[in-house]
Amino acid sequence: MVLEQLLRKEKENAILLAMGRELASIRRKEELGPLLVQQLKNFSFYSDISIAKIDRENPTTFSSFLVNEQSPRMIRADYPKMRDRHHTFPDGVFEKALYSKVPVRFDLEDMVKKGPVPSYVKFMLDTGTVEMFGTSLRDRNVAIGVLFTFSPKKKAISDFQLNIFEGIGHLLGTAVANIMANGQIEQQLGEIRQYKEQLEEEKVYLQQEISSNYAFEEIIGSSGPMKEVYEKLETVSKTDTSILIMGETGTGKELLARAIHNCSGRKRRLMVKVNCASIPENLIESELFGHEKGAFTGAHERRIGKFELANQGTLFLDEIGELPLHLQPKLLRALQELEFERVGGQNTIKTDVRIIAATNRNLEKAVYEGSFRSDLYYRLNVFPIVIPPLRDRKEDISPLAAHFLHKYSQKTGRNVTAISSSAMKSLLAYSWPGNVRELEHLIERSVLLCKGSILKSVVLPTEMGLSNVAVSGPEILKTHEENERDHILHVLERCGGKIFGKGGAAETLGLNVSTLNSKIKKLGIQKANPFNEI
Structure with a gap:
């Protein structure tokens, strides 16, 4: 009898020693399940398993760490x-196995007959389990979870089998603790990599922003329409409310967005700009949400998108009206749920951004025409701000012109200190279809051409012959869009159809190339015109 006991104990030790060596090599949870199932089968024990662990965040709850994914x-x-x-x-089941020094047997049918049971016990019984065993998992003598095994029928279990099961529990506690620790380390390393990527992106982005030389104090004007804008800015800037800035090209929508950001509680974080019109359609999703390595041809490395870069800051969506219709639902989801996936990625990424969008389009008309989603429009249009065109606030022309004169006099090293009254009258008489941006570029050009300390004349587009068309008979009044179309056509004609580059139409009009191209398409200026090089 004694010899038999010694031989059995030696066999138990040999089995557990071999399993201990195998468990020592396990680093990932996915490798653990198949090993456990095979070992339990080897000594004819129940091989339908589940490991439950005490939750790290809340020590009064437990959840699944590993389950049998082959189970019916x-x-x-x-x-x-x-x-x-x-x-x-405690629920009458989990803590019994957790704190017991030996495996605990549970008869599910008997438990249900005696009274209320935890929901998972009822679930197991309903799915065919009638008996289960649980053994405590310990790490450094601290209970961290339970290994459960399940059976659809009751059968006699020997002391040898129970001893092996108990021994597996002792070995498994350390293995599970190591896997959990490795998982936490991998998660932390992933977060460190992500923060490093974000810091690199922020560094590049800040360098670009510094070189752009933005300054929100360039929002100049004390006219009635601008005072209304300032009142709205003061009302909304310190909140996280979404804002839709509307106004014609060149009115200063980005400067206003930056002013709102700089007055908000997010001012110590980035304001990230995305120009929806300047990014190729097939790259906009990647630009907004980022992409994983290999997500598409040319994606040689993982890259975070503007939503991640703007986390805890502000995301400025310029020219939002140009966003392709098929991408609008994805943007809407990101705005509503504050979560998204990178292109080619599976993990959902949470973000905390304040949205400011801007457009020179009539989005209500676009919604009616079906080119812009109504639900996205209503999500963006929580707090609309309309920037008036320069022709509707002519009292601001004089201070704006003086500001630009000082700016470009210093920038170019010229001593131009004032604008003559005749030149100012010309500025006040002009309609400024390009708004503040056109005024700025005209003053810059005039400073370069000025021969003395006083700017005595300015070369307006009408004086270049761009819209100096003789009209006989009754005066024909045209809409603003018709005048804008004629103006662009004249500039294109003068520039020989050249849009970008030095001496191109975009430079002459003081517009971004992408904005001018959008206007050409919107106003129906066809390539069939003499300017077939557009």
Whole structure:
């Protein structure tokens, strides 16, 4: 009898020693399940398993650490909910196995007959389990979870089998603790990599922003329409409310967005700009949400998108009206749920951004025409701000012109200190279809051409012959769009159809190339015109 006991103990030790060596090599949870199932089968014990762990965040609850993904239970519609649930204990079951020094047997049918049971016990019984065993998992003598095994029928279990099961529990506690620690380290390393990527992106972005030389104090004007804008800015800037800035090209929508950001609680973080009109359609999604390595041809490395870069800051979506229709639902989801996935990625990324959008289009008309989603429009148009065109606030022309004169006099090293009254009259008489941007570029050009300290004349487009068309008979009044179309046509004609580059139409008009191209398309200026090089 004694010899038999010694031989059995030696066999137990040999089995557990071999398993200990195998467990020592396990670093990932995915490798653990198959090993456990095989070992339990080797000594004819129940091989349908589950490991439950005490939650790190809340020590009064437990949840699944590892489950048998081959179990018939998986076909149940409520299985994912039960698998992912966090259960509160003590519940009469989990803590019995957790704190016991030996494996605990549970007769599920008998438990249900005697009274209320935890939901997972009822679920297991409903899916065919009638008996289960639980053994405590310990790390450095601290209980961290339970290994459960399940059976659809009751059968006699020998002392040898229970001893092996108990021994597996002792070995498994350290292995599970190591896997959890490795998982936490991997998560922390991933976060460090992500923060490093974000810092690199922020560094590049800040260098670009510094070189752009933005300054929100360039919002100049004390006219009635601008005072209304300032009042709205003061009302909304310190909130996280979404803002839609509307106004014609060149009115200063980006400067206003930057002023709102700089007056907000997010001013110590980035304001990230995305120009929806200047990015190729097939790259906009990647630009907004980032992409994983290999997500598409040319994606040689993972890159974070503007939503991640703007986390805890402000995301400025310029020319939002040009966003392709098929991408609008993805943007809407990111705005509503504050989460997204990188292109080619599976993980959902949370973000905290304040949205400011801007457009020179009539979005209500675009919604009616079906080129812009109504739900996205209403999500963006929480607090609309309309910047008036320069022709509707002519009293601001004089201070603006003086500001630009000082700016470009210093920048070019010229001593131009004032604008003559005749030149100012010309500025006040002009309609400024390009708004403040056109005024700025005209003053810059005039400073370069000025021969003395006083700017005595300015060369307006009418004086260049661009719209100096003789009209006989009754005066024909044209809409603003018609005048703008004629003006662009004249500039294109003078520039020989050249749009970008030095001496191109975009430079002459004081517009971005992408904005001018959008206007050409919107105003129906066709390539069939003499300017077939557009």
